[in-house]
Amino acid sequence: MNSEFNVAVHALVYLDHKGDFVSSEELADNICTNPARVRKILSRLKQAGLVEAREGSVGGFRFIGDARAVTLAEVAEALKTRFVSTNWRSGDVDKECLVSSGMGRMMDGIMEELNAGCYELMKKRTIAGIEEQIFQNKKEE
Numbered sequence: 001m002n003s004e005f006n007v008a009v010h011a012l013v014y015l016d017h018k019g020d021f022v023s024s025e026e027l028a029d030n031i032c033t034n035p036a037r038v039r040k041i042l043s044r045l046k047q048a049g050l051v052e053a054r055e056g057s058v059g060g061f062r063f064i065g066d067a068r069a070v071t072l073a074e075v076a077e078a079l080k081t082r083f084v085s086t087n088w089r090s091g092d093v094d095k096e097c098l099v100s101s102g103m104g105r106m107m108d109g110i111m112e113e114l115n116a117g118c119y120e121l122m123k124k125r126t127i128a129g130i131e132e133q134i135f136q137n138k139k140e141e
Contacts, residue, residue, distance in 0.1 A: 005081045007031055007041050009072060012050065013131045015063035023060040041079070048078035067128035073119050075127075083118035084111050 010031045015022055024035040024042070031038065042061050045051045050070060051061045076083070089104035091097075 004041050004079050005076055005083075007033060007037065008045060008075050008079055009127070009130065011038065011042060011061070012045070012063055012065075012067075012070070012075065012127050013134070015051065015061060016067040016127055016131055021054055021058065021060040021062045027061065045075070045078055048074070050075070050078060063127075065127070067131065068126055070127045072122035072125040072127075072130075076119065076122055082115055084114040086111065 011027050014027060014030050024038045027042075028035040028038045042051055042053070046053050046061075050063065050065050052064050053059070053061050075081075086107070089107065091100040091103040093101050093104065095101045
Protein backbone atom coordinates (compact mmCIF):
# COMPACT_ATOMS: atom_id res chain seq x y z
CA MET A 1 0.00 0.00 0.00
CA ASN A 2 1.28 3.44 -0.79
CA SER A 3 0.39 6.52 1.22
CA GLU A 4 -2.29 7.88 -1.17
CA PHE A 5 -4.97 6.20 0.95
CA ASN A 6 -3.64 7.93 4.09
CA VAL A 7 -3.64 11.32 2.34
CA ALA A 8 -7.18 10.78 1.03
CA VAL A 9 -8.65 9.75 4.39
CA HIS A 10 -6.88 12.62 6.16
CA ALA A 11 -8.16 15.08 3.56
CA LEU A 12 -11.76 13.84 3.74
CA VAL A 13 -11.83 13.98 7.54
CA TYR A 14 -10.37 17.49 7.49
CA LEU A 15 -12.78 18.64 4.77
CA ASP A 16 -15.74 17.22 6.69
CA HIS A 17 -14.51 18.94 9.85
CA LYS A 18 -14.17 22.29 8.04
CA GLY A 19 -17.49 21.95 6.20
CA ASP A 20 -16.52 24.24 3.34
CA PHE A 21 -14.06 24.62 0.49
CA VAL A 22 -10.45 24.28 1.56
CA SER A 23 -7.47 25.11 -0.63
CA SER A 24 -4.98 22.43 -1.59
CA GLU A 25 -2.34 24.52 0.19
CA GLU A 26 -4.25 24.42 3.49
CA LEU A 27 -4.93 20.71 3.07
CA ALA A 28 -1.28 20.03 2.26
CA ASP A 29 -0.19 21.96 5.34
CA ASN A 30 -2.54 19.98 7.56
CA ILE A 31 -1.57 16.64 5.99
CA CYS A 32 2.14 17.55 5.89
CA THR A 33 2.63 16.92 2.19
CA ASN A 34 2.71 19.12 -0.91
CA PRO A 35 -0.28 20.76 -2.64
CA ALA A 36 0.38 19.09 -6.02
CA ARG A 37 0.11 15.68 -4.39
CA VAL A 38 -3.12 16.69 -2.65
CA ARG A 39 -4.62 17.92 -5.94
CA LYS A 40 -3.64 14.70 -7.72
CA ILE A 41 -5.23 12.47 -5.08
CA LEU A 42 -8.33 14.63 -4.61
CA SER A 43 -8.95 14.73 -8.35
CA ARG A 44 -9.50 10.97 -8.12
CA LEU A 45 -11.88 11.47 -5.20
CA LYS A 46 -13.70 14.04 -7.31
CA GLN A 47 -14.13 11.47 -10.08
CA ALA A 48 -15.59 9.11 -7.47
CA GLY A 49 -18.11 11.76 -6.37
CA LEU A 50 -16.67 12.23 -2.89
CA VAL A 51 -15.47 15.82 -3.26
CA GLU A 52 -16.17 18.78 -5.46
CA ALA A 53 -13.56 21.21 -6.68
CA ARG A 54 -13.77 24.90 -7.36
CA GLU A 55 -11.10 27.00 -9.03
CA GLY A 56 -10.15 30.56 -8.28
CA SER A 57 -9.13 32.62 -5.30
CA VAL A 58 -11.84 31.05 -3.11
CA GLY A 59 -11.42 27.65 -4.69
CA GLY A 60 -10.33 24.37 -3.33
CA PHE A 61 -12.06 21.13 -2.40
CA ARG A 62 -15.16 20.35 -0.39
CA PHE A 63 -16.38 16.99 0.89
CA ILE A 64 -19.82 16.31 -0.58
CA GLY A 65 -20.58 12.88 0.81
CA ASP A 66 -22.38 11.89 3.97
CA ALA A 67 -19.52 11.36 6.41
CA ARG A 68 -21.63 8.86 8.36
CA ALA A 69 -22.13 6.76 5.23
CA VAL A 70 -18.88 7.08 3.28
CA THR A 71 -16.72 4.11 4.17
CA LEU A 72 -12.98 3.79 3.97
CA ALA A 73 -13.60 0.99 1.46
CA GLU A 74 -15.18 3.55 -0.89
CA VAL A 75 -12.11 5.75 -0.52
CA ALA A 76 -9.84 2.77 -1.19
CA GLU A 77 -11.89 1.81 -4.26
CA ALA A 78 -11.67 5.35 -5.63
CA LEU A 79 -7.88 5.13 -5.42
CA LYS A 80 -7.69 1.47 -6.48
CA THR A 81 -5.81 0.80 -3.25
CA ARG A 82 -4.05 -2.52 -2.76
CA PHE A 83 -3.45 -2.84 0.96
CA VAL A 84 -1.13 -5.81 0.62
CA SER A 85 1.22 -6.26 -2.30
CA THR A 86 4.74 -7.24 -3.16
CA ASN A 87 7.07 -6.30 -5.95
CA TRP A 88 8.90 -9.62 -5.81
CA ARG A 89 7.76 -13.21 -6.22
CA SER A 90 9.81 -16.16 -5.03
CA GLY A 91 10.36 -19.19 -7.21
CA ASP A 92 10.23 -19.58 -10.97
CA VAL A 93 7.27 -20.95 -12.93
CA ASP A 94 9.70 -22.65 -15.33
CA LYS A 95 11.39 -24.77 -12.65
CA GLU A 96 10.55 -28.46 -12.33
CA CYS A 97 10.28 -28.19 -8.56
CA LEU A 98 6.59 -27.83 -7.66
CA VAL A 99 7.42 -25.58 -4.70
CA SER A 100 9.46 -23.20 -6.84
CA SER A 101 7.06 -23.21 -9.78
CA GLY A 102 3.90 -22.91 -7.65
CA MET A 103 4.85 -20.57 -4.83
CA GLY A 104 4.34 -17.30 -6.73
CA ARG A 105 0.78 -18.22 -7.69
CA MET A 106 0.02 -19.34 -4.12
CA MET A 107 1.32 -16.09 -2.67
CA ASP A 108 -0.69 -14.08 -5.21
CA GLY A 109 -3.80 -15.87 -3.93
CA ILE A 110 -2.90 -15.11 -0.34
CA MET A 111 -2.35 -11.44 -1.21
CA GLU A 112 -5.79 -11.33 -2.85
CA GLU A 113 -7.39 -12.84 0.26
CA LEU A 114 -5.60 -10.33 2.48
CA ASN A 115 -6.77 -7.43 0.30
CA ALA A 116 -10.34 -8.73 0.35
CA GLY A 117 -10.15 -8.95 4.14
CA CYS A 118 -8.83 -5.40 4.36
CA TYR A 119 -11.68 -4.13 2.19
CA GLU A 120 -14.19 -5.92 4.42
CA LEU A 121 -12.66 -4.23 7.46
CA MET A 122 -12.68 -0.84 5.72
CA LYS A 123 -16.42 -1.23 5.00
CA LYS A 124 -16.95 -0.98 8.76
CA ARG A 125 -15.15 2.35 9.14
CA THR A 126 -16.58 5.70 8.06
CA ILE A 127 -15.20 9.19 7.64
CA ALA A 128 -17.41 10.38 10.52
CA GLY A 129 -16.20 7.51 12.69
CA ILE A 130 -12.59 8.51 12.15
CA GLU A 131 -13.37 12.14 12.95
CA GLU A 132 -15.32 11.18 16.09
CA GLN A 133 -12.51 8.94 17.25
CA ILE A 134 -9.93 11.70 16.83
CA PHE A 135 -11.95 14.15 18.93
CA GLN A 136 -12.90 11.50 21.50
CA ASN A 137 -9.23 10.60 21.96
CA LYS A 138 -8.42 14.30 22.49
CA LYS A 139 -11.10 14.59 25.20
CA GLU A 140 -9.69 11.56 26.99
CA GLU A 141 -6.14 12.96 27.11
